[in-house]
Amino acid sequence: MELRKVWGNRPLIIVCVGVLIQDEIGRILLQRRGDDGLWGEPGGALDPGEDFLTAARRELLEETGLVCPDLHLLPIAEGLQGGPEFFSIYPNGHEVYIVGMRAQGTLAASALDHAAPDDSGETLELRWFALDDLPPISKNVNRLSLSLLRGRVGLPPLPLEPTPPAPPTGNHLGDLRKLVGHRPLHAPGSNVLVTDKQGRLLLLRHGGTGKWTVPGGSLEPGETFEACARRELFEETGLSAATLEPLEMLCGPDYRFTYLHGDVVDNVSVLYRAQGVSGELIPQEGEVLEVGWFGVDELPPDEELSGALIRDNLRIWKRGQSV
Structure with a gap:
């Protein structure tokens, strides 16, 4: 948000981690988001100096109140995120390209009885969903993660939202430095x-x-x-x-x-x-x-x-x- 004060709504590269939690029968834990009212995986941006697994544990705790003992990063072939399809425009107009990794873990379905999201307003609701019976999904970053899990059990990928062409190559980091x-x-x-x-x-x-x-x-x-x-x-x-x-x-x-x-x-x-x-x-x-x-x-x-x-x-x- 500090960068936005000087950068405006123009695209920023945001380093994020997505957290994929499944229960004992393979259902996925999704949160209904406070910004657009749609559903997605817990997760978010890394703090300065933070590693992906630390960020995954923090975001899961903040957005659900839950701790997952076996949370781990996926192998790079499955976990890596980045590219033009990871473009998003948030309701406030901020444009981002998300890059990062995915983490995965398991919890008993009953764990949701003890969920306690923080008071930030990011999480409106938490529910388990079968991979073949998903609610309206927010943003391609979530659709791609869910398509990864669906592919493991023989389900087709979710359709992606259209994205604009990536901007011409320049010096993004250098342009930020000037500000x-x-x-x-x-x-x-x-x-x-x-x-x-x-x-x-x-x-x-x-x-x-x-x-x-x-x-x-x-x-x-x-x-x-x-x-x-x-x-x-x-x-x-x-x-x-x-x-x-x-x-x-x-x-x-x-x-x-x-x-x-x-x-x-x-x-x-x-x-x-x-x-x-x-x-x-x-x-x-x-x-x-x-x-x-x-x-x-x-x-x-x-x-x-x-x-x-x-x-x-x-x-x-x-x-x-x-x-």
């Missing part, structure tokens, strides 16, 4: 692991930090995480990948990063492994100072890497090399 200064902002984006025929990893020395990183960057409104990975890989290196395999979503307080000029970001990043790489390696002028190929035992020390996010990207790569 809000150095304050922490979520920076959803993608990073890419690229290896050569000798199995060495491609690293780039970044012009803004002087540190080593992997190809990657920030998401634009309406862009999928994979499309972001492809775009950033090509922009920074001139390379293209036949396929990009999502490995892990990295998010939380460990991944806050402060740039030399003072900007603070909370990284929310999907790490991809590139396969079938082609093209000529041409470093992006100004953005990339140097490129290098590194074996497992040749990687730069941690202090020469661009923060915890990149250190964990490399640890994930090394782990894969040892399997």
Whole structure:
């Protein structure tokens, strides 16, 4: 809401988590929303520095008063959210593109007898629904989550609301910075692991930090995480990948990063492994100072890497090399 004071109704990328709770017979817990009176899954936006599972537990408690002991994040192939179909206009006129993850858990049907939503007005009613007998559903983000569950039991997907074309690629994060200064902002984006025929990893020395990183960057409104990975890989290196395999979503307080000029970001990043790489390696002028190929035992020390996010990207790569 603070951003809206300076940004207006224009599209913002909002990092969110959806919470899918089912009972012992597979019914889904839905809330009737206070903003539009329609039904959807519990969930909401991450607070600064928050990880997805912590946010899922918090949102579930706030919106239902319930605690789910087995709540967990879905695997990235099912849990990842983002793209043009995740566009929404709220009743107050605010436009958003939702990106993030889904969490799932189970509760006994009787748990609803003890539900106690907070007094924010976000939840008007809570009920269990069979997946083949759903009420009017609010927004595509909820329709897509329910279609995921329906697909598991052989039901067709729910129809989606029409969405406008995604805005042209620009510099969304940079445009926000001009209005809000150095304050922490979520920076959803993608990073890419690229290896050569000798199995060495491609690293780039970044012009803004002087540190080593992997190809990657920030998401634009309406862009999928994979499309972001492809775009950033090509922009920074001139390379293209036949396929990009999502490995892990990295998010939380460990991944806050402060740039030399003072900007603070909370990284929310999907790490991809590139396969079938082609093209000529041409470093992006100004953005990339140097490129290098590194074996497992040749990687730069941690202090020469661009923060915890990149250190964990490399640890994930090394782990894969040892399997």
